[in-house]
Amino acid sequence: xxxxxxxxxxxxxxxxxxxxxxxxxxxxxxxxxxxxxxxxxxxxxxxxxxxxxxxxxxxxxxxxxxxxxxxxxxxxxxxxxxxxxxxxxxxxxxxxxxxxxxxxxxxxxxxxxxxxxxxxxxxxxxxxxxxxxxxxxxxxxxxxxxxxxxxxxxxxxxxxxxxxxxxxxxxxxxxxxxxxxxxxxxxxxxxxxxxxxxxxxxxxxxxxxxxxxxxxxxxxxxxxxxxxxxxxxxxxxxxxxxxxxxxxxxx
Amino acid sequence: xxxxxxxxxxxxxxxxxxxxxxxxxxxxxxxxxxxxxxxxxxxxxxxxxxxxxxxxxxxxxxxxxxxxxxxxxxxxxxxxxxxxxxxxxxxxxxxxxxxxxxxxxxxxxxxxxxxxxxxxxxxxxxxxxxxxxxxxxxxxxxxxxxxxxxxxxxxxxxxxxxxxxxxxxxxxxxxxxxxxxxxxxxxxxxxxxxxxxxxxxxxxxxxxxxxxxxxxxxxxxxxxxxxxxxxxxxxxxxxxxxxxxxxxxxxxxxxxxxxxxxxxxxxxxxxxxxxxxxxxxxxxxxxxxxxxxxxxxxxxxxxxxxxxxxxxxxxxxxxxxxxxxxxxxxxxxxxxxxxxxxxxxxxxxxxxxxxxxxxxxxxxxxxxxxxxxxxxxxxxxxxxxxxxxxxx
Amino acid sequence: xxxxxxxxxxxxxxxxxxxxxxxxxxxxxxxxxxxxxxxxxxxxxxxxxxxxxxxxxxxxxxxxxxxxxxxxxxxxxxxxxxxxxxxxxxxxxxxxxxxxxxxxxxxxxxxxxxxxxxxxxxxxxxxxxxxxxxxxxxxxxxxxxxxxxxxxxxxxxxxxxxxxxxxxxxxxxxxxxxxxxxxxxxxxxxxxxxxxxxxxxxxxxxxxxxxxxxxxxxxxxxxxxxxxxxxxxxxxxxxxxxxxxxxxxxxxxxxxxxxxxxxxxxxxxxxxxxxxxxxxxxxxxxxxxxxxxxxxxxxxxxxxx
Numbered sequence: 001x002x003x004x005x006x007x008x009x010x011x012x013x014x015x016x017x018x019x020x021x022x023x024x025x026x027x028x029x030x031x032x033x034x035x036x037x038x039x040x041x042x043x044x045x046x047x048x049x050x051x052x053x054x055x056x057x058x059x060x061x062x063x064x065x066x067x068x069x070x071x072x073x074x075x076x077x078x079x080x081x082x083x084x085x086x087x088x089x090x091x092x093x094x095x096x097x098x099x100x101x102x103x104x105x106x107x108x109x110x111x112x113x114x115x116x117x118x119x120x121x122x123x124x125x126x127x128x129x130x131x132x133x134x135x136x137x138x139x140x141x142x143x144x145x146x147x148x149x150x151x152x153x154x155x156x157x158x159x160x161x162x163x164x165x166x167x168x169x170x171x172x173x174x175x176x177x178x179x180x181x182x183x184x185x186x187x188x189x190x191x192x193x194x195x196x197x198x199x200x201x202x203x204x205x206x207x208x209x210x211x212x213x214x215x216x217x218x219x220x221x222x223x224x225x226x227x228x229x230x231x232x233x234x235x236x237x238x239x240x241x242x243x244x245x246x247x248x249x250x251x
Numbered sequence: 252x253x254x255x256x257x258x259x260x261x262x263x264x265x266x267x268x269x270x271x272x273x274x275x276x277x278x279x280x281x282x283x284x285x286x287x288x289x290x291x292x293x294x295x296x297x298x299x300x301x302x303x304x305x306x307x308x309x310x311x312x313x314x315x316x317x318x319x320x321x322x323x324x325x326x327x328x329x330x331x332x333x334x335x336x337x338x339x340x341x342x343x344x345x346x347x348x349x350x351x352x353x354x355x356x357x358x359x360x361x362x363x364x365x366x367x368x369x370x371x372x373x374x375x376x377x378x379x380x381x382x383x384x385x386x387x388x389x390x391x392x393x394x395x396x397x398x399x400x401x402x403x404x405x406x407x408x409x410x411x412x413x414x415x416x417x418x419x420x421x422x423x424x425x426x427x428x429x430x431x432x433x434x435x436x437x438x439x440x441x442x443x444x445x446x447x448x449x450x451x452x453x454x455x456x457x458x459x460x461x462x463x464x465x466x467x468x469x470x471x472x473x474x475x476x477x478x479x480x481x482x483x484x485x486x487x488x489x490x491x492x493x494x495x496x497x498x499x500x501x502x503x504x505x506x507x508x509x510x511x512x513x514x515x516x517x518x519x520x521x522x523x524x525x526x527x528x529x530x531x532x533x534x535x536x537x538x539x540x541x542x543x544x545x546x547x548x549x550x551x552x553x554x555x556x557x558x559x560x561x562x563x564x565x566x567x568x569x570x571x572x573x574x575x576x577x578x579x580x581x582x583x584x585x586x587x588x589x590x591x592x593x594x595x596x597x598x599x600x601x602x603x604x605x606x607x608x609x610x611x612x613x614x615x616x617x618x619x620x621x622x623x624x625x626x627x628x629x630x631x632x633x634x635x636x637x638x639x640x641x642x643x
Numbered sequence: 644x645x646x647x648x649x650x651x652x653x654x655x656x657x658x659x660x661x662x663x664x665x666x667x668x669x670x671x672x673x674x675x676x677x678x679x680x681x682x683x684x685x686x687x688x689x690x691x692x693x694x695x696x697x698x699x700x701x702x703x704x705x706x707x708x709x710x711x712x713x714x715x716x717x718x719x720x721x722x723x724x725x726x727x728x729x730x731x732x733x734x735x736x737x738x739x740x741x742x743x744x745x746x747x748x749x750x751x752x753x754x755x756x757x758x759x760x761x762x763x764x765x766x767x768x769x770x771x772x773x774x775x776x777x778x779x780x781x782x783x784x785x786x787x788x789x790x791x792x793x794x795x796x797x798x799x800x801x802x803x804x805x806x807x808x809x810x811x812x813x814x815x816x817x818x819x820x821x822x823x824x825x826x827x828x829x830x831x832x833x834x835x836x837x838x839x840x841x842x843x844x845x846x847x848x849x850x851x852x853x854x855x856x857x858x859x860x861x862x863x864x865x866x867x868x869x870x871x872x873x874x875x876x877x878x879x880x881x882x883x884x885x886x887x888x889x890x891x892x893x894x895x896x897x898x899x900x901x902x903x904x905x906x907x908x909x910x911x912x913x914x915x916x917x918x919x920x921x922x923x924x925x926x927x928x929x930x931x932x933x934x935x936x937x938x939x940x941x942x943x944x945x946x947x948x
Contacts, residue, residue: 011763013763013764013766013894014369014374014375014376015376015378015379016916017763017766017767019766019767024763024767027376027378030368033863037866078353095732095735096735096736096740099736100736118728119728119898121762121763121764121896122762122763123742123743123762124741124742124743124760124762124769124771125740125741125742125771126732126735126740126742127728127731127732127735127742128732129732130701130704130728130729130730130731130732130733130734130735131732131733131735131736133733134733134734134735134736135736139701139702139809139810140701140729140732140733140810141701141729141810142701142725142728142729142732143725143726143728143729143879154813156816157725158725158879159653159699159724159725159726159879160653160658160660160724160725160878160879161653161880161881161882162818162872162873162875162879162880162881163653163654163815163816163817163818164815164816164818165698165699165812165813165814165815165816166812166813166814166816167700167701167810167811167812167813168810168811168813169809169810169811170809176728176729178879179862179866183357183866183867183868184866185353185354186350186353186354186355186360186363186364187353188347188350188351188363188452188453188455188456189367189453189454189455189456189458189459190351190454190455191351191455192455193455212774213738213739213773213774213777214739214740214741214771214772214773214774215771215772215773215774216769216770216771216772217757217770217771217772218770219767219768219769219770220767220768220769220770221767221768222761222765222766222767222768222918222921225920225921225923225926226921227910227920227921227923227924227925227926228924228925228926229920229925229926229927229928230925230926230927231927234414234929234930234933234934234937235937237911237927237929237934238934238937238938238941239941240927241909241925241927241938242938242941242942242945244907244909244925245854245887245942248886248887248906248907250830250854250886250887251853251854251942251945251946357841357867357868357869358840358841358842361840361867362840373839374836374839414930414933415933575840577840577842578840578841578842581842617936620936620940
C-alpha cells in the first residue's frame with residue numbers, strides 16, 4: 001500500500017512576526033506541527049501493517065526551499081521511503097489554489113492514503129485537506145487522532161467537547177490528522193545527518209493556478225487587549241495575583 | 252533494535268572516548284555504586300551496567316531506565332580504581348541507544364529539540380540571548396561590534412536565559428566592567444556549548460554545536476574565554492580541542508583569582524559566615540579547588556567554614572546532565588541531593604552557601620523551600636559574593 | 644444578502660455554535676439554517692431546513708451542495724469546528740472561502756463581502772474580500788448564541804437519488820473515564836508550553852490544590868503526554884465554565900480560547916503580545932516557572948493562617 005504525507009512549513013512564532021499591510025515576515029520557518037503528527041501516524045501505520053511504502057512530500061516556496069530539507073530528513077530518519085520537494089511558484093495564500101496544484105502532482109501516483117495535518121497556523125483562506133480530496137475526487141475526513149486498516153480505513157475523529165466518533169472509509173482517501181496516537185518520536189542528530197546524506201530528494205516545481213474570488217485587503221496587528229496588567233517583578237506580580245484571588249473570593 | 256546492533260553502537264561510541272580500553276579492566280569492586288547519589292533507586296549501578304554489557308544484556312539496562320538516573324557528577328569515575336570512564340563513555344553511550352530508539356524521556360527530548368532549533372534548551376528565541384544586557388547600567392560590549400577584545404565572556408544558556416542565573420551573569424559582567432577588563436560577549440551569535448547534550452548521549456548535536464561555535468569564535472580576535480558556566484568550561488577545555496579549538500579558557504573562579512590583588516583593593520568587609528560548595532565540573536572534574544577558596548577568604552571579616560563533604564567528595568546538586576531528567580529521577584529516587592546539601596551547609600553554621608556553577612543556584616534555592624531553610628540560608632554564586640564585597 | 648447557516652448537531656442535540664452562526668447571519672440579512680439530523684431544532688431562530696441524514700459526517704457536504712442549489716444563498720456560514728472544517732473545505736473548490744473568521748462586515752453590496760480572520764496563532768488579523776457567493780468559517784465565541792435562539796419554522800426536505808455511503812459513521816466514543824471533570828470545576832489552573840518541563844506540572848498541581856481547583860492544559864501538553872486527554876481545554880477538549888481560569892504559559896490560539904468560558908481569567912505569559920491576554924481580565928508578564936513557587940508560598944502562608 002502506498003501512503004503519502006504532505007509536509008508544510010509554517011512561521012515560527014518563537015519570535016515576533018513583522019507585520020505590514022501586505023506582508024507577514026517570520027523570523028524563520030519550521031515544519032507544521034500537525035503535519036509532523038501526520039508523519040508520525042503514517043509511521044505508526046507502517047509499523048502496524050508492514051506492507052506500506054511511505055512517501056513524504058515537502059511543500060516549500062522558492063525562498064524556503066532549503067528549510068524544508070531538514071523536515072524531510074526527519075521524515076526519512078523516522079522511516080519514510082521516498083522524499084519529494086515541491087516548490088510552489090505562487091503569489092497566493094489560498095489553500096484551494098495550492099490544493100489544485102498538488103492534486104495535479106499527486107494524481108495517478110497510486111496512493112491509497114494521503115495524509116495531511118488538519119491545520120496550519122498561517123491558513124486563513126481554506127484548508128488544504130478537504131479541497132485536495134475534492135480535486136482528486138476522493139473521500140475526506142479531518143480531525144483524525146487514530147487510524148486503523150482492516151480492508152477499509154477506520155478513523156477516530158475528534159469532535160468538540162471531548163467527544164470523538166469512529167468512521168469507516170473506503171480507500172483511496174484523504175485524511176486530515178489532528179494528532180498522532182503517540183507522542184512524536186525523537187530523532188537524534190547523527191540519525192538525522194545519516195538520513196539526510198542517504199536521502200534522495202526529488203525536486204519538482206509546480207505552477208499554482210489562479211482561482212480568483214479571495215482578495216487580501218490588508219494584514220493588521222490585533223488591537224491592544226482590554227486586560228488589566230499586573231505589573232512588577234515576580235514578587236509584586238505574585239502579591240497582586242493574591243489580591244485578585246481575594247477580590248473574586250477564591251481565597 | 253536487536254541486541255547485537257545495540258552492542259555494536261555502544262562500543263563504537265565508547266571507543267571514541269579517551270581511556271575507553273579501561274572499560275575492560277573493571278574489577279567489579281562496586282566503589283562506583285557505593286559513591287552514586289542515586290544508587291538507592293537504580294537497578295543497575297555502574298558496576299552492574301558494565302557486567303550487563305559484558306553479558307550481552309544491555310537491553311535490560313535500557314529497559315530499567317537506570318542509565319537515566321545519573322547527573323554526571325563524576326564521583327564514580329574519579330573513585331574508580333581502574334579509571335573506567337563511566338561518566339564520559341558508558342552512561343552517554345547507553346543513553347544514545349535510547350535516543351536512537353526514539354524514546355528518551357520527554358523532558359530531555361524537548362530540551363534537545365530546542366537546542367537543535369534555537370541553540371538553547373528553553374524554547375526561547377536566539378535573538379533574545381543578549382536580553383540580559385538591557386538590565387545593566389552600562390553598555391555590555393558586543394564582539395560583533397568590537398571585533399577584538401582581550402576576554403571573550405561566554406554566558407552559556409542558563410546564564411543568558413534563566414532569570415536567576417542571569418543575576419550571576421550580570422554580577423560577573425559588572426565586576427569585569429569595574430576592574431576594567433577588556434571584554435566582549437558574543438550575544439545572539441552564541442549557541443549552546445552542548446556539554447549536557449553530550450553527557451545525555453546526543454553526540455551528533457554536540458558535534459554540530461561545537462563546529463558552529465568554533466566557526467563563530469574564529470570570526471573575532473580575543474586571547475581567552477571566561478565563563479561562569481562550569482559545563483561550558485569543561486566542554487571547551489576537554490572536548491572543543493578535538494575540533495581544533497585551542498584558546499585559553501578560564502572558569503570565572505580562576506578569573507576572579509587572577510584579579511584578586513585588584514579586587515582586594517576594592518573589597519569592603521562582610522560580616523557573614525560562608526561555606527563553599529565544590530561544583531562537580533569546577534572541582535571534581537577539573538581540579539579547581541583552591542582558587543575560589545582564596546577569593547572568598549580574602550574578603551575582610553568574612554568567616555569561612557568547610558562542609559564535611561568538600562573538594563573531591565562534594566555532593567552533587569542533582570543538576571548536571573540530570574537537569575532535564577528531573578521527573579524521571581523523582582519518580583524513582585526519593586533522595587534529593589540538593590536537600591541534603593543545603594542541610595549540610597546550614598549545619599556547619601553558614602549564612603551563605605557559595606557555589607560556582609549556574610545550575611547549583613536554582614537547585615539549592617528550590618531545596619531551601621522544602622527543607623524549611625528559606626530565610627536562614629542564602630545561596631550565592633561566587634561572583635555575587637564578590638560584587639557584594641565590592642559594593643559593601 | 645441571503646445567508647445559509649450550516650448547523651451542527653451531535654447525538655441529536657443542536658450544538659451551541661449553530662446559534663452563534665444564526666446570530667451572525669441575522670446581522671447580515673435573510674437567513675435559513677440547515678440541520679442534517681433528526682435533532683430537536685425548535686429553538687433555532689427563523690427558517691430551518693431539516694434533512695434527516697444522521698450523525699455528523701464529512702460526506703454531508705453533498706447535502707449542503709444540494710441545498711445551496713435549491714436556496715441560492717449569497718453566503719454560506721460554517722462553524723470552525725471539526726465537522727464544519729470538513730464540510731466547508733470540501734465545498735471550497737467551488738466557492739471563495741475564508742477561515743478562522745471572527746467578523747463579517749454587513750453590506751448591501753451583493754458582489755462581495757469583507758471579513759476579518761484571526762491567523763498566525765492569534766497574532767495577525769487578516770482582512771479579506773470574498774466574491775459572492777462565498778463560504779465563511781466562523782470561530783466559536785465570535786457571536787452571541789442568545790441572539791440566535793428563538794422560534795423555528797421547520798421545513799422537512801427529502802433528497803432523492805442520493806448516494807452518500809462512502810464515509811460511514813460507526814459510533815460515538817465517549818471520553819475515557821475521568822478522574823475529574825474540569826468543565827465542572829470552579830477553579831482551573833491550566834498549563835501550556837510555557838511551563839517548560841514536565842516536572843513543573845507538579846507546581847501547577849500544588850497551586851490547584853491550594854485553590855481547591857484542578858489542573859488542565861492546552862493541546863501541546865496533552866499531545867506530549869504530560870496530562871491526560873480528559874484535562875484538555877479548547878476546541879477538541881473541554882469547555883471550562885467556573886469562576887476562575889488561570890492560564891499559565893498558554894499563548895492562547897483560538898483553538899484553545901474557545902474552551903474558556905470562566906467568569907475570570909488570569910493569564911501569565913512571558914510574551915506580552917500573546918493572544919491569551921485578549922480574553923483575560925487580568926494579565927501578567929512573567930515566567931511561570933519563576934512565578935509559581937513564589938505565588939504558591941504566598942497562598943500557602945495565607946491558607947495556614
